[in-house]
Amino acid sequence: MLHVLEMVKCMICNDVYIITNIAPHYREALWMELLKCDKYNYHFVVGGDLLFGIKCIDFKKNKFKAYEGRVKLVENIFVNKRRLVWQRGVVSVCLSKKMKSAIFLGDLYCLSTWFSAIICRLRGIEVVFWGHGLYGKEGYFRLLIKKIFFRIAHKHLLYERRAKGLMQSLGFQKDHLYVVFNSLNYEKQLKYRGDYAGLNKKDVFGFFRNTELPTIVFIGRLTVQKKLYLLLQAVLEINIKNVEINLLLIGSGEEEEKLKKFGENGVDRGWLHFAGAIYDEKEIARYLSASDLCVSPGDVGLTAIHSLGYGTPVGTHGDLRYQMPEAEVIVDGYNGFYFERDNVEDLKRKIKCWFANNNDRQFIRCRCYEVIDKYYNPHYQLQVFTRLVDGEIPEI
Secondary structure, eight states: OHHHHHHHHHHHOOEEEEEESOOBGGGHHHHHHHHTOSSSEEEEEEEOOOTTOOOBOOTTSGGGGGGGGGEEEEEEEEETTTEEEEEETHHHHHHHOOOSEEEEEOOTTOHHHHHHHHHHHHTTOEEEEEEOOOOSOOOHHHHHHHHHHHTTOSEEEESSHHHHHHHHHTTOOGGGEEEOOOOOOHHHHHHHHHHHTTOOHHHHOTTSSOTTSOEEEEESOOOGGGTHHHHHHHHHHHTSSSOOOEEEEEOOOTTHHHHHHHTHHHHHTTSEEEEEOOOOHHHHHHHHHHOSEEEESSOOTHHHHHHHHTTOOEEEEOOGGGSOGGGGGOOBTTTEEEEOTTOHHHHHHHHHHHHHHOOOHHHHHHHHHHHHHHTSSHHHHHHHHHHHHHTOOOOO
16 A cells, blocks of 8 residues: 555656766756756756766856755766766665656666666656667677666657667557757857858968868867778868868867878868867857868767757768767758768768759758757757656657
8 A cells, every 4th residue: 555655656746857877068958958847846866976088067057056956966886997887876866755757877787777767666656768779780688688678667768760760679669769869058059150150261260271162170089989080081082183172170089199190281281270179169169150061980979969050061971870879960961961881982972972062051051950950959858858757659
């Protein structure tokens, strides 16, 4: 009888707990939308360390003071300083707090998530996993473990539609799979769009010898995974006789010196520039808005949302098994393109084809805004959360 009463209390409770590894700074706008939500009281249980090397939300900001009681920091415990295996304090939260829904980061390696999610189910609390779902490249054993883990949850929040299709193929009910997409600081992007949409390239790209040429940009960490040597090789070959394209690389990382050495010819000829790491969004907005194309030859991730948000199309490889989910924001030939993974000749062809067939920059800019304004923003994400907690079927 007591168990039944506890289940009823959970059902009528308006508290929703989001339990995750860290609070990345790019999620700040979404977290504020959830905290300000009138219908449900969102709480966050989050690891308080910075081991991942990712800039995190500063909860000391004035705007968070009104919600101090709804953010709880817990201790993350790692194996080999790499793999998160336990969050100390999460189990006690799930044992003691009344909640309508518990939304966990869908990390199967974190053992405390297994225990805590099962506890919530036994208490009659709706369990939701928020994550990538399936990639489509999982081997037999990994797929088996994922299926067992995913079955713990009543519902799933997924970053993209492809993962939903893959999970449906394994028997998961489509009405329990909600595509929530991803987002950055959308309101700030809207402001800078208006400020920088009509920039003169001469005022932005003074470091290039010919500022009127089409400009390709990359922004992100200069790592092996980004495969930037493919992009450099492609532009080197396009520019081998006559310089046709400028290339701007924004970021730093372990590959920086190798790339600089490889691109010496481009720097000397005035079509290649390394800007280094830039963290000022206003400066990033200027560069992205004034560029004609963003190319990320490895996985693309949030770079795609960042670039499209400022009206710049995106090119990346099209093997979605080896991509980050945000790659699906690209509509091939509409707001960017896909090329064959690791094929520099195909990348070169796609770059040349894009510039040959897309001359109306303002028209392309509007195409890029479309999908960001419709789906990849905190306002739409809040609608998805509300629909899920309300028990309504997914829109997508």
